[in-house]
Amino acid sequence: MVEIGAVSITLAFFVSVYVAVASFIGARTGRREFVRSAENGAFGVVFLLTVSSSALVYALLTRDFSLKYVASNTSRDLSTFYTITAFWAGQAGSLLLWAWILSIYMALVVVYHRKKDRLLMPYILGTIAVVSSFFVYLLAFVESPFERLPFALEDGRGLNPLLQNPYMAIHPLSLYLGYVGITVPYAFAMGALLSGSMGDEWIKGSRKWTILSWTFLGIGLILGARWAYLELGWGGYWAWDPVENAAFMPWLTATAFLHSVMIQEKKGMLKKWNVFLIIITFFFALFGTFITRSGIVSSVHSFAQSDIGPYFLVFIGFVLVFSFLMFVLRLDSLRSENRFDSILSRESAFLFNNIVFLGAAFSVFLGTIFPIVSEVVRGEKILVGPPYFNRVNVPIGLILILLMGVGPLISWRKASKENLIRNFSYPVVLCILVMLALFIGGIREITPLLSFGLCAFVVATVFLEFIRGVRVRVRRGENPLVSLVKMVSKNRRRYGGYIVHLGVVLIVIGITASSSFVVQKEATLRAGESMSVGNYTLRFEGLNQYTTRSKHVTAARITVYNSDKKIDEMAPEKNVYRFEGNREINQETEVALRSTFKEDLYIILTDFDSEGKATFRVLINPMVSWIWAGGGVVVLGAVISIWPRMSERREEIVRYSVEVSKNGTVKI
Amino acid sequence: MKNRKIAIAIGIVLLVFSYLVYGGVKEAKVYYLTVTELKERMPSVYREKVRVSGKVVPGSIKKEEDGGLRFRISDGNETIEVRYKGVVPDIFRDGVEAIVEGKYSPENVFFANVLLAKCPTKYESADELLKNKKENT
Structure with missing residues (x-):
């Protein structure tokens, strides 16, 4: 298997180079047979690199410690899951992953575009093949994942x-x-x-x-x-x-x-x-x-x-x-078709x-x-x-964030006063109200005030867009929910984009809150003693020490109270790995985390001694989970906007709707 | 020409950018020195915020009563005493390449408020890999 893997990498290099050369020759001379041959070559590269990648996975799973890569990144006690992920834990494997993914993209581009973009295709393919040649060259001749050790080892050094x-x-x-x-x-x-x-x-x-x-x-x-x-x-x-x-x-x-x-699509600029x-x-x-x-x-x-x-x-x-x-x-042929009419x-x-x-x-x-x-x-x-x-x-x-609110609503070419008032009066009012409320609520720092205010502004503009779109359809006698779904699915790119914006707002809120209002405390406790942080009281019950298959665990048992009410038990850990190969890490700290949408309680066991005393660092990070949730929303929006369209006619509709909105109204 | 307004606005944006970058660099810059370089700059360096890297001298790591840490780092040539209190990176231990950030005091103690440890590189030569194994078995 290992030999096959190494040989296919070398072959993949030559095929990559061939694809690049044949594409460019085909493009220059206009001879289709070169282009067709290059396109087939692209499938050859993806096949060969798939073979090498499979060979590496096979070597990892069979714990072939005669390979330097396997010996450096895995050990016998490593679980199957992490043995597979060790594929990209080190240098050579990461490069192989790069090259392999690239070859997959290359093949997909050939499949999807060879009919549609005939003129560009040979150059596109040639360019990807040049990049691919570079990475496969590194794999084949500089940093091979299939490099052998002089003799096979008993066990590997383990995964970090x-x-x-x-x-x-x-x-x-x-x-x-x-x-x-x-x-x-x-x-x-x-x-x-x-x-x-x-x-x-x-x-x-x-x-x-x-x-x-x-x-x-x-x-x-x-x-x-x-x-x-x-x-x-x-x-x-x-x-x-x-x-x-x-x-x-x-x-x-x-x-x-x-x-x-x-802007280029709509205006040629x-x-x-x-x-x-x-x-x-x-x-x-x-x-x-x-x-x-x-x-x-x-x-x-x-x-x-x-x-x-x-x-x-x-x-x-x-x-x-x-x-x-x-x-x-090519600067000459990149002239703009339109000019900027107004700064607004x-x-x-x-x-x-x-x-x-x-x-x-x-x-x-x-x-x-x-x-x-x-x-x-x-x-x-x-x-x-x-x-x-x-x-x-x-x-x-x-x-x-400000531009994120302004961009989707301001009109093309030149915004009139009516357009500005119509689209931005509600959001601006909401923005000011939010800032005022927070100021009264005790927030005095300028950055979070501005950030939250602007986030409210963006949310308001996005909702305005959704509400207007739906209202137009409802007037035609549609059920609001149905019209929302229809509207989004007919203008995926646009509304997907808005959903991405909402996700970004959630992330910004999370980042702002968690970077501006962290509460932090450190204390050394004996078993039975408590400390209080914010609303929480943490009682240290004692240390638990035990050994698992791969590590010696020291876990601190902590009972969490929220104003006298017991709400949770948490156990931050400090672990020492049993296996020598992992000893380059002295101790591994496992934090204990209690996450809600309001805040995260984050406990680190920084130190403990033989008498059972333990030192903790406790953080209350507000709204961190908004970041992860926002990430999910961003992905949702992105998926909506790239989901394949029913037909290309939709494109015309998007253009049309934009034409109309020049007058300050948004119609679909 | 309408484009002139745009050009002016872009110019203002770029100026603000340059100001932010310039101010940011001025405020946040930290000299990155080896232990020897630190000693060479001795009197002037006392009040400056610096970052120093060196190997942790084996056996020098001591815990203090208050939970702080004392250790020495060396670049093979010169050695300094470091005091630090805070989160200790998991990979921090004897012999590791440590990076400390803080101020060097006239009592020849480095008071660090940041402690980083560099991951020992996984990519040792095959020889070393083999040698390691023999010692362990």
Whole structure:
């Protein structure tokens, strides 16, 4: 099996190169047989990489400790589930996963687009194949998952305990689906640039692929945050760690792209900007993989490092130079068909949304690479920590929420006074009322006041949209519920987008509350003693020590009272792994969490001694669960907006409805 | 020209951005030093917030009465004494690469308010993997 896996990787490299070459020859000469052969080659690559991936899974499951990868990442006592997830626990496996996912995307693109986008197809395929060749090259010749040890070991070193968490098992997978998926819209853009057909085809073709990878990136980010919250045991979920930033940057620019393509579709504007954005997004996706994998900046999330960094730098450099060269060559054909008529218009709201998103991405980028830049420029390593990111991104975030409320309701071209009053008077009133109520309620800090107020503003605008849409249909004699369902299903993209906005609002509320109003307390207790935090009283009952199959567990039994009423029992743990291979982690802290929609009670057992004394750090994090719930709503909205349409006629309806709304009314 | 208004607005946005970034960097910058570099900058470094990395000297980790931690870190050349109170990362132990952030006091003690530990890289050479095994069995 192992030999088959190694051989198919090598073959996959040559086939990838062939697909790239044949596509470009076919595209240049117009000879269909080359293109057809390349398309078949794409299926060859996905087949070969599926074989290698299966071979690796097989080696992992059979505990083939003659393989370095298996010996480094698994052990005999590891459960089957985590043995499979060890596939992407290390460097070589992660690369294989990257390449494999890419080959699947490549094959899907061939299946869905070879008939529809004949002109672009060879270039699209060629571009994806070049990227694929790079990754498969690394796998075949630099960092193979099938590298053998001189002799087989008795047992492996085991999987890092921090990675033995269900979230960690799926979060990298989701992130990779996102990172890799960005390749597809990038390839469509390159297809347009290379073929010189700079119409909207590339945007129409790649739209759903972009939303798809954007969604996966978002899920990956949320799951990563949740993992950090549960597993790293410091009470927070986001630390502006380089690896977190690495996934956040392409997400930001992809979000900008998703918005600005609408302007190109509807108005024929921002064409250059869109090409530029997708190139930058692809750059960030590659850069993210590079940061995670090269160990160039220190991070709590990077679990594998090696010397593939230089290869990545060369490839990223090549991508940037080539893309921007093509971009400059085609600038002429990227002329805008329309001009901005007014600063108070939907076009300019979208433009500012884009600038702000790009600015956010750039500021995060700058903060992430600051140590490297300062070392090169001044010879000193200077870091900028979370204060930098918060200071820059909190105002940016507030502006984005404001634009999120303004964008969907303001009219195209030029907003009239009537339009502004009609659409924004209720939301603005609600916004002010919410801020006033919170101020009276005792909140005096400006950031949460603004944030909650703006969230209310957005929610009001979204509801206004839904209510108006439904009301129009009800007037025609429809049942309100039926008309709501019909309205959403006929304009999936639009209402899906609104639902995404609502999800983002929930996330923002959660982030604002949990970052502004944390209560924290630390205490050392003997058995029987209590401490009180906020409304809670925690009684420490004693320590429980026992040994399971894989670890020695010390659990502190705590009874939780809410003003004299017993509400729960909780048990934060500190564990020592039995197995030597896992000893690189001294102790593993398992926090105890009691989560409600109001707040999370988060207990960390920081220390204990032989006399039974234990030290706890207790946090009350308000509304953290809103973040996870909001993530779910975002995904729901995204799924609604990419769900396949019944027919392409719907597109015309969307355009029509927008035409009408120019007069300030929204009709469907 | 209508586009001029847009251009001015974009200009303002960019200025605000630059201000935010500039202010943020100024406020949040932290020098990242090795233990030797810290010692070289000795008098001037006392009041500055710095981040220092080094290996935890084996056997130097001591718990204090108040639950705080005392240990030494070294870059192979110079060594400093560190005091820290707070959440200790799971992978913190003898010999690990630790990163501390805080201030160095004139009594030659580093008061840290942040303690990070770097994951030892999984990708050791095959030789080391084999050697490890032999010691354990």
